[in-house]
Amino acid sequence: MPVLGHTQYGKAEVRVVRVYRDREPHEIADHNVSVALSGDFTDTHLTGDNTRVLTTDAVKNTVNAFAKEAGDAARTPEVFGLELARHFTGVPQVSRVRVGIETYPWRRLEHAGTPHPHAFARDGGHVRTTTVTRTTGGDEWVTSGVTGLVVLKTTDSEFHSFYTDRYTTLAETTDRVMATEVTAQWWHAEPPGDWNASYPQVIDTMTSAFAGHHSLALQQTLYEMGTQVLTAEPGIGEIRFSLPNKHHFLLDLSPFGLKNPGEVFHADDRPYGLIEGTVRRDDTTDPGPAFDPGQGW
Template identity: 85%
Template sequence: MPILGHTQYGKAEVRVVRIHRDTDPHVISDHNVSVALSGDYADTHLTGDNTRVLTTDAVKNTINAFAKEAGDAARTPEAFGLALARHFTGVPQVSRVRVGIETFPWRRLEHAGAPHPHAFARDGGHVRTTTVTRAGDGAEWVTSGVAGLVVLKTTDSEFHSFYTDRYTTLAETTNRVMATEVTAQWWHAEHPADWDTAHATAITAMTSAFAGHHSLALQQTLYEMGTQVLATGPGIGEIRFSLPNKHHFLVDLAPFGLKNPGEVFHADDRPYGLIEGTVRRDDAPAPGPAFDPGQAW
């Protein structure tokens, strides 16, 4: 006889833009929020009894209302996610809530040589990510992150002395272009006093490590980036990376009578190497279910 396994439901990708007009200059918080609820919902699956089901439309409405009601908490995705998670675990049949937020950065436009207080442009450089998980007993786990952060270095990267078999054709190199699109998630063993500052500090640490590290492999650079993020303070217990190789292949210009000493490249989007890994503080407590190592990235 079939047995019902783990289930969850909720509302995905609720786009909510909050303009904070209580300060001058104004501030924009642009969030894409997804909420998943787990708990005692067997009846709706097995018999169609929806008595315990909080509608996904109500979940959407709550997100929109909390953009106003949460006040300053809506300014940062971590604080906004915590406010939502604490609300939804107040629903009696909910035993666990997972709130995922993508936050899209905006930058101020300039006018007359100075940042304008009320005019903005979307900054397409990367997306800030947050996941808040809260259990019914009040235990909370917060992860911050980044996606779509493309970085490249024109030198100081090597790749050689690797294992070979009869299918290996890749040439060794002591000087290559190394580029990747960083997806990273870091778990806060302790909540920082300022989420924005903590996020900016982590980004600066990982990009500085990428820039300054002489790399013998992207794997080695991943570890160095993680090490530098953990060195920013004891509050971050663990960081995970997913780093695709953004391959740049040297173009053969010989047919045109031209030399190409590492100047003209073809940027190829697929297939690509995918390097993933975790760097963890050795004295950090267990991160809990929000950072299950078996979860997809």
């Protein structure tokens, strides 16, 4: 006889923009919030009894209201996520809450050579991500992250001496373009003193490691990036990476009577190699449900 396994439900992608007008210059917090609730909701699946179901519309309304009620907490996605998670675990039938937040960066426009106090442009670069998981027992896990961070180096990258079989056609190289679009998520074993200062520091450490590391494989660079982040940030217990290899293939320009000494490339978006891995401290404890298999990066 079939039995019901793990379930969760909630509201996904609640876009809320909080404008702070209480000081000059104005500030913007632009979040895309998804909330998933787990708990005693078996009856709605098996019998259609919705008595225990907090509506997903109420979840959406809570996110929007908290953007105002939480005050300064909404400036920082980790703090905003914790406030929401603590609220939803107060619902009696909820045993676990997972709050995922994407935060979109804005930069201040300039006018007459100086930053304008209340005019902005949306940055087209990477997106800041946050995941907060809380149980009714009071256990909390906070992970920060980034997605869409595209990095490239024109040299200092090799790939050779790899295993071959009869289907292998890739040529070995001691000098190649290496590019990737970083998705990373790091678990805070200890909260930083300043969430908003910690995030750019991790990004700076990560990108500096990418730039300065002479790479023999993207896998090796992944480990170097993670190692440098853990060294620089003692409160981070683990960092996970998903790194697609953004291939750049040297074009043959000889039909046009041209030489191409590593200058003109075709950027191929698919198929692509996908390198994923985790770097963690050897003394860290299990990071808990924030990193459950199947929950995504």
